[in-house]
Amino acid sequence: MPASPLDPAVITNLTRSIRSTTGATVTVIAPFTGEVLHELPVSGVTDVQESYAQARLAQLAWARAGFARRRAILLRAHDLILERTGLLQDTVQAETGKTRGQAFEEVFQAAGVTRFNALAARGVLRGGRRRSAIPLVITAAVSYRPKGVAGVITPWNYPLSLAAMDVVPALAAGCGVVQKADDQGALSILSLRQAFIDAGVPEQLWAVVAGDGAEIGGMVTEEADYVCFTGSTATGKRVAAQAAGNLTGVSLELGGKNPLIVLDDVDPARAAADAAPACFTAMGQLCVSIERIFVQRGVADAFLREFVAVTRSLKLGAAYDYSTDVGCLTSQAQLDRVSAQVADAVTLGATIEVGGRARPDLGPFFYEPTVLTGVTAAMECFAGETFGPVVAVTVFDSEQEAILAANDSDYGLNASVFSGSVRRALRVSGALEAGSVNINEGYRGSFSSVAAPMGGLKQSGLGRRNGPEGLLRFVDAITIARATGLIPLPRTGRDFERLAAPMLLLAAVLKGIRRR
Numbered sequence: 026m027p028a029s030p031l032d033p034a035v036i037t038n039l040t041r042s043i044r045s046t047t048g049a050t051v052t053v054i055a056p057f058t059g060e061v062l063h064e065l066p067v068s069g070v071t072d073v074q075e076s077y078a079q080a081r082l083a084q085l086a087w088a089r090a091g092f093a094r095r096r097a098i099l100l101r102a103h104d105l106i107l108e109r110t111g112l113l114q115d116t117v118q119a120e121t122g123k124t125r126g127q128a129f130e131e132v133f134q135a136a137g138v139t140r141f142n143a144l145a146a147r148g149v150l151r152g153g154r155r156r157s158a159i160p161l162v163i164t165a166a167v168s169y170r171p172k173g174v175a176g177v178i179t180p181w182n183y184p185l186s187l188a189a190m191d192v193v194p195a196l197a198a199g200c201g202v203v204q205k206a207d208d209q210g211a212l213s214i215l216s217l218r219q220a221f222i223d224a225g226v227p228e229q230l231w232a233v234v235a236g237d238g239a240e241i242g243g244m245v246t247e248e249a250d251y252v253c254f255t256g257s258t259a260t261g262k263r264v265a266a267q268a269a270g271n272l273t274g275v276s277l278e279l280g281g282k283n284p285l286i287v288l289d290d291v292d293p294a295r296a297a298a299d300a301a302p303a304c305f306t307a308m309g310q311l312c313v314s315i316e317r318i319f320v321q322r323g324v325a326d327a328f329l330r331e332f333v334a335v336t337r338s339l340k341l342g343a344a345y346d347y348s349t350d351v352g353c354l355t356s357q358a359q360l361d362r363v364s365a366q367v368a369d370a371v372t373l374g375a376t377i378e379v380g381g382r383a384r385p386d387l388g389p390f391f392y393e394p395t396v397l398t399g400v401t402a403a404m405e406c407f408a409g410e411t412f413g414p415v416v417a418v419t420v421f422d423s424e425q426e427a428i429l430a431a432n433d434s435d436y437g438l439n440a441s442v443f444s445g446s447v448r449r450a451l452r453v454s455g456a457l458e459a460g461s462v463n464i465n466e467g468y469r470g471s472f473s474s475v476a477a478p479m480g481g482l483k484q485s486g487l488g489r490r491n492g493p494e495g496l497l498r499f500v501d502a503i504t505i506a507r508a509t510g511l512i513p514l515p516r517t518g519r520d521f522e523r524l525a526a527p528m529l530l531l532a533a534v535l536k537g538i539r540r541r
């Protein structure tokens with residue numbers, strides 16, 4: 026098992042930028058080995074308050090700096106992220122237990138998100154004139170004002186991507202950020218942040234705090250001008266309830282139980298090969314990963330055979346190079362949760378087609394990618410998010426049956442349809458209750474489309490990140506309407522009497538113009 030390649034001096038330098046006056050630390054374990062990775066300083070409530078106070082001061086100057094300056098700095102950050110790919114991969118792997126390839130995906134995505142927001146912010150947030158209901162009398166213009174300092178709360182599974190998707194649009198829109206990092210993702214976030222600081226983002230503008238979720242996350246929510254939360258649905262509801270007390274806006278990116286529908290006109294071998302990464306990337310610890318596959322009867326046997334073979338062929342292991350296909354789970358808690366769900370399913374009659382075993386010979390948190398059949402509603406993994414490398418395969422007959430089964434979930438985050446016919450795939454996609462649907466692909470299409478919005482329906486979230494929608498979260502739209510003076514505004518009843526007829530005539534003319 027390889028030791029972490031991270032230089033202890035680099036770790037100490039990075040963790041120094043966590044605001045912490047408590048003197049307390051929390052031990053962070055390297056998932057590949059179970060050994061201590063580092064001691065993370067823990068913030069207190071006053072550290073969060075001080076972070077907000079300083080970020081608010083920095084934000085005023087940042088907002089005044091304007092789009093062109095912010096864009097130049099963010100584009101430089103984009104370049105630095107790519108220049109530091111190796112270091113960022115090492116950090117993500119050491120903290121999460123991902124493979125080299127999956128860590129690369131994160132780095133590349135963080136860079137892509139940065140580039141998109143740097144280039145798009147001005148166009149999306151420029152504002153401009155808007156049509157008035159009484160055109161000759163009033164003109165109206167909208168401008169977008171940064172909300173102030175956003176509170177960003179992130180989980181441990183995709184520390185770079187998830188930080189970038191909330192922090193970068195906030196910065197691009199002229200906001201500051203106080204981010205509550207999960208203990209297990211803090212180093213990656215600090216490494217990413219360093220690229221932005223080196224590119225010219227003021228240090229105080231993006232503060233990172235760490236510590237207990239309820240206490241420190243709660244304080245981040247309390248003080249924020251806007252809250253971006255990524256994590257479980259249960260915690261997301263708590264955050265939303267707390268934010269509601271201050272009427273603070275929130276975006277919530279929550280859990281999923283994402284379905285993949287395999288129609289009977291696919292090449293089963295190809296479909297199986299494409300389905301595997303959708304289920305097992307990051308050991309299934311990805312909000313958009315597939316946990317339910319519905320396969321049409323005509324192709325079911327061939328697909329299952331191929332899918333089991335592909336899953337069995339995946340190379341598990343701890344390596345800081347590209348020699349493995351699948352890494353490990355990130356913590357003992359994750360291993361316990363995944364093992365318990367599989368045990369529950371087997372006890373209640375499910376069949377393990379492949380996998381279903383922990384692999385302590387490879388490292389403390391390794392678990393084999395697992396394919397189950399015979400999963401029923403009585404089992405915990407039927408409806409509850411596993412957030413691990415476990416997928417249930419179920420056979421269906423008609424498209425309608427598959428759509429009903431896929432939509433039979435409290436969640437609605439991501440979905441996927443595999444078909445040889447684009448028309449068929451689009452028909453089924455349009456009926457699915459999910460914030461994103463990928464055709465002939467599991468999750469990467471929508472996850473990497475940084476210019477398109479991403480988010481959940483039902484219990485999977487509120488609001489959208491990425492795309493223009495992701496930027497608009499961080500601004501208040503302010504309308505300034507002005508009396509033109511060309512026609513005096515009515516003040517008295519007689520004024521209205523005089524104006525009513527010409528205004529009705531004007532409305533009729535405008536209606537005619539619109540019709541033409």
Ligand SMILES: NC(=O)c1ccc[n+]([C@@H]2O[C@H](COP(=O)([O-])OP(=O)(O)OC[C@H]3O[C@@H](n4cnc5c(N)ncnc54)[C@H](O)[C@@H]3O)[C@@H](O)[C@H]2O)c1
Binds near residue numbers: 182206255264485
């Ligand atoms: N939809 C998405 O984009 C997305 C992305 C990644 C993960 N997730 C979801 O995240 C979950 C896994 O992450 P997790 O187990 O770390 O989630 P979690 O909800 O336990 O924790 C998420 C973050 O919230 C903090 N937190 C905990 N209690 C809090 C409180 N009361 N107030 C404020 N912050 C608090 C935690 O410290 C952590 O930083 C899964 O359900 C997964 O689907 C969703």
